[in-house]
Amino acid sequence: MSTIYYLKKSWVKLPFKIFIFSFLISFLVSPFAYSETGGSVIDGGFSDDEVKRGKRFFMGLLPFEREHESCVSCHYLTTPDTMNWNPSAMDIALKYAQLDSAAFRNSVMAPTGAVMSASHQNFDIGDEDLQMVKVYLDHLAVNGPAPEKPSINRLIIFLLLGIVLTWALLDLIIFKKVKLKFIPILIFIGAFGYQLVMIYEETVKLGRSQDYQPDQPIKFSHQVHVTENQIDCMYCHHTATESKxxxxxxxxxCMNCHIVVREGSRSGRFEIDKLVQAHEEERSIEWVRIHQLPDHVFFSHAQHVGAGKLDCAQCHGEVEQMHIVRQEADLSMGWCLDCHRETNVDFLGNDYYKTYEKFHKEIKAGIRDSVTAADIGANDCAKCHY
Structure with missing residues (x-):
């Protein structure tokens, strides 16, 4: 009996012990799991200590009595949510990796372009300190930025909820330590229900990338090009009316305009120089694709833009107001089906729909006043999943 009593007593305290243990393990292990490897020495023969010192200058931690802004306040290390027109630390590192210290100093103290020149007016740093910054940037160019640590908060919560609901279930069936039975029942229902919600949310996210807003190799702003400079969407995306x-x-x-336009009002010459260099080297810019449907889905821009006469904003949102393009809609099947049910097609006067004689007769007879995409078979499974 004493053994059973001890087990029952220990079981009541078990969830608390497991929680403390899990927290300590995650706290202690995570720094080691994602820490950078040390001991590297870059080509110039500089040590890790010198690289770290250069990083401190770049981050503004040194010198202690500086009057100018820190480098990182303009030249970011992690991708921002809003457009930062200044070149990133990685961009600078790659561009100036092949320059010696004297040439690098000249570039820092007298940058090209009115925008960059204005931002560096009060910049003052000693030769030795700037050399350490160059060492850090060279190291960054070779090794790249540190990888972002993955968030495991939701996984920990999910596992802890599993422990709690297991304790509640076993107490109801075996141990029966809690006298008020509705308490473990409510705990079980609450923990299990929240787990189901988490599973549903993560499952829905599979294959979707709503609000995806990646950093691009060149800071291209649709707001600048479309809204401010009045460039039509079809000038750049000219195959949308006739291609998939x-x-x-x-x-x-791009060089049709930028053969003349070599300096932006916000970004200076740095970003446009990337385009010019790519043109001179006869290579393409590796833009990051944002809108991506699964491989088992057929979608045609020609069908929607050319035949259906849809405006780009109906699917992509107000791209003309975006500095950094993001995926506006979730592009889920439900979203597409709802659009087909609710959207009236440009039916009358559209040569593409001349063959739908039945609908034309019904419109003339006043039986119907509009035709939706679903009416003409847009929601048939084989339309997208042939």
Whole structure:
């Protein structure tokens, strides 16, 4: 009996012990699991201590009595949510990796372009300190930025909920330590219900990338090009009316304007120089694709833009107001089906729909006043999953 009593007593305290143990393990292990490897020495023969010192200068931790802004206040290390027109630390590192210290100092103290020149007016740093910054940037160019640590908070919560509901279930069936039975029942229902919600949310996210907003190799702003400079969408994405995909403009097409325009009002010359260099080297800009449907889904821009006469904003949102393009809609099947049910097609006067004689007769007879995409078979499974 004493053994059973001891087990029952220990079981009541078990969830608390497991919680403390899990917290300590996650706290102690995570720094080691994602820490950077040390001991590297870059090509110039500088040690890790010198690289770290250069990083401190870049981050503004040194010198202690500086009057100018820190480098990182403009030249970011992690991708921001809003457009930062200054070149990133990685961009600077790659561009100036091949320069010696004297050339690097000249570039820092007298940057090209009115925008960068204005931001560096009060910049003052000693030769030795700037050399350490160059060492850090060279190291960054070779090794790249540190990988972002993955968030495991939801996984820990999910596991802890599993422990709690297991304790509640076993107490109800075996141990029966809690006298008020509705307490473990409520705990079980609450923990299990929240787990189901978490599973549903994570499952829904599979294959979707709503609000995806990646950093691009060149800071291209649709707001600047479309709204401020009045460039039509079809000038760059000219295949949208006749092809399955809306093309990404080639470097040659961009150079139609930038053969003359070599300095931006916000970004200076740094970003446009990337385009010019790519053009001179006859290579394409590796833009990051944002809108991506699963491989088992057929979608045609020609069908929607060319035949259906849909406006780009109906699917992509107000891209003309975006500095950094993001995926506006979730592009789920339900979202597409709802759009097909609710959207009236440009039916009358559209040569594409001349063959739908039944609907034309019904409109003339006043039986119907509009035709939706679903009416003409847009929601048939084989339309997208042939």
């Amino acid at each position: 995909t809306a093309n990404i403009p080639s470097t040659n097409l």
